[in-house]
Amino acid sequence: MTFSSLGKTFYLNNETLIMGILNVTPDSFSDGGNFNSLTAAFEHAKKLIADGAHILDIGGQSTRPGHIEVDLETEISRVVPIIKKVSTELNCIISIDTYRYEVAEAAIKAGAHIINDVWGLQKDSGEMAKIAAKYNCVVIAMHNQNSKIYDNDIIISMKNFFKTTFKVAEENGMNINNIIIDPGIGFGKGYEENIEVLNRLNELSFIAPILIGVSKKGFIGKPLNLSPNDRIEGTIAVNTLAVYKGAKILRVHNVLEHKKALSIIDKIIYFNKNY
Numbered sequence: 001m002t003f004s005s006l007g008k009t010f011y012l013n014n015e016t017l018i019m020g021i022l023n024v025t026p027d028s029f030s031d032g033g034n035f036n037s038l039t040a041a042f043e044h045a046k047k048l049i050a051d052g053a054h055i056l057d058i059g060g061q062s063t064r065p066g067h068i069e070v071d072l073e074t075e076i077s078r079v080v081p082i083i084k085k086v087s088t089e090l091n092c093i094i095s096i097d098t099y100r101y102e103v104a105e106a107a108i109k110a111g112a113h114i115i116n117d118v119w120g121l122q123k124d125s126g127e128m129a130k131i132a133a134k135y136n137c138v139v140i141a142m143h144n145q146n147s148k149i150y151d152n153d154i155i156i157s158m159k160n161f162f163k164t165t166f167k168v169a170e171e172n173g174m175n176i177n178n179i180i181i182d183p184g185i186g187f188g189k190g191y192e193e194n195i196e197v198l199n200r201l202n203e204l205s206f207i208a209p210i211l212i213g214v215s216k217k218g219f220i221g222k223p224l225n226l227s228p229n230d231r232i233e234g235t236i237a238v239n240t241l242a243v244y245k246g247a248k249i250l251r252v253h254n255v256l257e258h259k260k261a262l263s264i265i266d267k268i269i270y271f272n273k274n275y
Contacts, residue, residue: 001013001209001248003138003178003180005093005113005114005136005137005138005178006108006112006113006135006136006137007113008093008113010054010055010093012209012248012249014266014270015262015266015270016243016247016248016249016250016262016265016266016269017054017055017248017249017250018052018053018054018055018249018250018252018255018258018259018262019053019054019055019056019057019095019211019249019250019251019252020045020048020049020051020053020055020056020057020252020253020255021057021059021215021251021252021253022041022044022045022048022056022057022058022059022082023058023059023062024036024041024058024059024060024078024079024082025059025060025061025062025078036078038081038082038085041082042082042085042086042089045082045086045090045092046090048255049090049092051255051256051259052255052256052258052259053092053255054092054093055092055093055094055095055114055249056086056092056093056094056095057095057096057097057116057251058079058082058083058086058094058095058096058097058107058112059079059096059097059098059116060074060075060076060077060078060079060097060098060103061075061078061098063118063187072100072102072103075098075100075103076102076103076106079096079098079103079106079107079110080106080107080110083096083107083110083111083112084110084111086111087110087111087112088111093113093114094107094111094112094113094114095112095113095114095115095116095140096108096112096114096115096116097116097118098115098116098117099117099118099119099123099128100123100128101124101127101128101130101131104117104128104131104132105131105134105135108131108135108137113137113138114137114138114139114140115128115131115132115137115138115139115140116139116140116142116182117139117140117141117142118142118144118184118187119142119144120141120142120143120144120161120162120164120165120181120184121139121141121165121168121169122144122161122164122165122168126168126171126172129168129169129171129172129173129174130172130173132169132174132178133169133172133173133174133175136175136178137178138178138179138180139169139174139178139179139180140179140180140181140182140211141162141165141169141179141180141181141182142181142182142183142184142187142213143158143161143162143181143182143183143184143187143188144184144187144188145161145187145188146188147188148188148189148190148193150193154189154193154196154197155197155200155203155204158183158197158204159204159207162181162204162207162208165179165181166179179208180208180209180210180211180248180249181204181207181208181209181210181211182210182211182212182213182251183197183201183204183210183212184213185197185198185212185213185214185217185219186213186214186217186218186219191218191219191222194217194219195219198214198238198241198242198245201242201245201246201247202245202246204246205245205246209248209249210242210246210247210248210249211247211248211249211250211251212239212242212247212249212250212251213250213251214235214238214239214242215235215251215252215253215254216228216229216231216232216235216253217231217235220234220235220238221234232254232257235252235253235254236254236257236258236261239252239258239261240261240265243262243265243266243269244265244269250262
């Protein structure tokens with residue numbers, strides 16, 4: 001499967017793609033404050049690409065549990081300078097991690113290629129979908145909800161959510177073939193819900209290609225009461241399962257470790273296609 005977005009092309013065939021996380025925020029749960037200067041952010045961007053990231057996901061507002069929402073101008077001022085510098089000086093695909101259509105458009109004008117929307121095109125009244133249609137760009141649409149309570153089977157609920165995402169996209173002129181879905185692990189889900197969704201991830205694979213974002217999240221640390229930076233092995237374990245269950249893109253903090261793991265995982269998963 002081939003995706004083209006604002007001059008960049010990527011393939012979801014016989015290789016799992018790695019999306020490296022670059023949070024230019026003071027309060028993200030794992031790396032908040034580490035890269036919120038332009039110099040530090042750019043150095044980390046270079047490292048992520050050198051380590052093997054195919055995509056950089058740049059975010060200017062934390063969406064961790066209990067986060068404080070920043071104003072529009074602050075978010076734009078955080079992401080636009082680093083996107084401009086990366087797009088000018090590094091040869092990579094850039095994703096903007098935002099649910100605000102104004103930020104998405106500013107990021108695209110600065111050089112971003114993909115919109116990563118944690119509300120799956122459903123936070124506004126179609127404005128984000130209109131921006132994606134205007135620039136004919138790829139959208140990663142994440143499942144989300146305010147509550148952790150599900151009246152229906154959780155996978156049925158998620159399928160219904162994504163039906164709405166595709167409806168919003170189509171009604172606002174988007175190419176629905178430009179959508180990649182994210183089950184939203186840790187968003188609107190507790191420990192048991194996260195585990196169930198990962199166990200049944202293959203039930204979502206027919207909707208669209210799947211991106212999975214579990215890197216260092218709380219449910220991974222829960223069994224051994226581990227802090228975020230002690231969850232690397234658990235993250236790789238979960239991502240290995242996710243690839244087996246159909247995930248095509250992994251959104252991670254630790255790119256090099258995943259690159260090494262995928263060097264054998266992909267050989268096994270795609271054995272019949274490669275040999």
